Each structure stands twice: as C-alpha cells, then as structure tokens.
Amino acid sequence: MTVHIGAKPDQIAETVLMPGDPYRAKWAAETFLDGAELINEVRGMLGFTGTWKGNRVTIQGSGMGMPSLSIYANELIGEYDVKTLIRIGSCGGMQPYVGIRDVIVAMTASTITSPSSGIFREMNYAPCADYGLLAAAVKAAEARGTKTHVGGIYSSDVFYAERPDLDEQMVRHGILGVEMEAAELYTLAARHGRRALAVLTVSDHLQTGEALPSEDREKTFGDMVEIALEAAFA
Template sequence: MSLHIDAAPGDIAETVLLPGDPYRAKWAAETFLDSPRLVNEVRGMLGYTGTWNGNPVTIHGSGMGMPSLSIYANELVRDYGARTLVRIGSCGAMQDRIALRDVIIAMTASTLSTPSRGIFRELNFAPAADWPLLRAAAAAAESRATTTHVGGIYSSDVFYDERPDLNEIMTRHGILGVEMEAAELYTVAARHGARALAVLTVSDHLLTGDALSSEARETGFAEMVEIALEAAFAAD
C-alpha cells in the first residue's frame, strides 16, 4: 500500500492504462475488461483491475497535469510492480491535417517543465516512448484503419495557456498536439526501467477552435483504448 493507492498486494496488474479522468477509468474498465473490480478510490481516483483477452490489466486514473500523473506513475511502478504504463487521454490538435477523433501516438513529448526537471539540473532530458510499444500501437491502429498520426507532442504544465507565440513555434516545428501528462510519464518510466506510451484522441483543435462535448470526451474514445490494449500485449 502506498500513500495515494490503497490497493492490496497483487491487486495491481503489471500492465496499467492511465486515463486522466477517474470516470473514464471506470468507463474503460467496465467496457473493455472482463470481471473488473475496484481496487482503489483514495481521493476519488478510481482504479480497476480485470482481464483483457485473459491478460491482467489495471485501468487507473492519473489526475490532470504532470504533478498528479507523477505521483501515480511512481507509486504504481515502485510500490506495485507495474511495468507497462500507457496513457489514454485527450489532446488538442496543432496541425491542419489532424481532425477531431483522430488518434495521436506520441513518439516524444516536449515540455517547458516537469516535476522531474530538478533531477536533471542543466540537462535537457528528451522524454520518449518505448519503441516496441510505439511500433505495436502504430500497427494496431493501421490494422483498424484508424486515422492515426505518430510524432512529437507537447506536454503543457498549464491548461489556460497565454503563449500564442509558443504555440505557433511548436506548430511550425511539427508538434502534433498538446496535452498535460506524457512528458513526465515517459521520464518516470525511464527512471524505473519501465515501458511507457501515450495514445491520445483529439478532442479539440487549437487552430480551428472545434471541440468535442464533455460527454464525448468521457465515453467516446473506444478506438484509443483498443489500440492501447493491443499494443501493450503485442509488444511483450
């Protein structure tokens, strides 16, 4: 048992999917897992463990932003033995060719700051996905004919951003989308020798202003979850 997760020993699977929203964790567990059971609800951060195609899987909320994600990723790996962490979440598109509901698979995650920045001091660490997971996710998306984009994303440490100049620079340099967690997830996984990937559904568009409803954000991301599950076990 850790400070923020009260699951019993053995309740957390080695493969963990991490949506930011705890209610998305509940929806995904009830939709995709066989015999899901609640294993954590400390501070309302819901976690469920069940099986997918006979494989143990935990789906656990991570909260919003890198500090919250860092807490859960560290404790899941350090205290519960998780070895594969896949973020499933929403993002904002930053390229014209990307549409709402497209899937982005994050190869790298640029950022201004993460909770781990103090560890590296003068080093600009480059957070990157696990290659077997990345390759397996791209293959899973291709087999489903899902409109998918693979490349770099931006992990922001603020939601209400007032840096249009920075957004323009990132768009010009090919950044596909913006979210708030992946850079720290990739860093924590690297620190502990675990595997990490972010598979994201485009919920809004920074260039057009288009956006999905909150209900669609919570329950409409089935393809993303299926790709994440297929990738987690195809990459073993």
C-alpha cells in the first residue's frame, strides 16, 4: 500500500495498462478482463486486476499529465515491482495522413519538459519505447487490420497550448500525434529497467479540427486495449 495506491502487494500484476481516465480503466477492466476486481480507489483513481487469456493484468488510471503519471508509475515500479507498463489513451493527430480512429504506436516521445527533466540538466534525453513491446504491438495491429502508424509523438505539459509555431515544427519533423504522458513513462521505465509502451487512439486532429464523438470512443478504444494486451503477452 502506498500514498496513492491502496492495493496490497499481491493485488497488482506484473503487467499494468495505464489509461489516464479512471473510468476508462473501469470500462477496460470490465470489458476485457476476467474476474476483474477493484484494487484501488484512492482519490478516485480507479485500479482493477483480473486476467486476460489466463494472464494477470492490472489496469490502473494514471490521471492527466506527466506529473500525475509519474506518481503512479513510480509507486507501481518501486513498491509493487511492476515489470511492464503500457499507456493506453487518446491523442491528437498532427500529420495529414493520420486519421481519426487510427492507432499510433509511439516509438519515441519528445517533450519540452517533464518531471525528470531536472536530473538531465543540459542534456536532451530521448525517451523511447521497449522494442519488444513495440514490435509485438505492430504485429497485433496488423493482424487485426487496424490502421496503425509507428513513429514519434510529442508529450506536452499543457492541454491548452498557445504555440502554433511549435506545432508547425512538430508537423515538419514528422511527429504523429500529441498527448501528455508517454515521455515521462518511457523515461521512468528506462531508469528502472522496465518495459514501457504507449498505444494511442487518435480522438481529434490539430490540423482538421475533427473530433471523435464521445459515444463512438468505446468501440474504437477497444482496438487499442486489445493491441496493448496482445503486445504485453506476445
């Protein structure tokens, strides 16, 4: 039991999926896991543990933004010895060929700053995914026929950004999408020798202004969850 996670040591699996939204964690656990049990509700950040095809899995909400994710990832790694952490969440598309409902498997995650920035000082550290997870996720997506893009994303520390010049450079340099958590997750995983990946669904687009209606998100996000689960246990 930690400050932010009320689960007992044996209630957290070695593989954890981390959506930002605690209610998305609840939906994913009830939809994809067998025997899912609530193992955390501290501060309303829900976590569930069950099995998927006989494999124990925890789905734990991480909150919004890198500072919040850092709290949960640090506690999952340091106190519960989690080995594999996969972010499942939404993102904004940035390239014209990236469509709404497409899945992005994040190879790298660029950022201006993160909770880990201070320890690197002048160095521009390049956070990246675990290659084994990434390759397995791509294979799973291809098998499902899901339109998938693999490459770099941008982890922003603000939701309401006012830097169109920065967006322009992201697009110019091939960044596929923007979200708010993956860069810190990848950094923490590297620091502690764990596996990490972000599998993201494009829910809106920065260039076209398109947005996925809330009632359509469940089915689309299901592809992302199953790809993450397949990758974790490939």
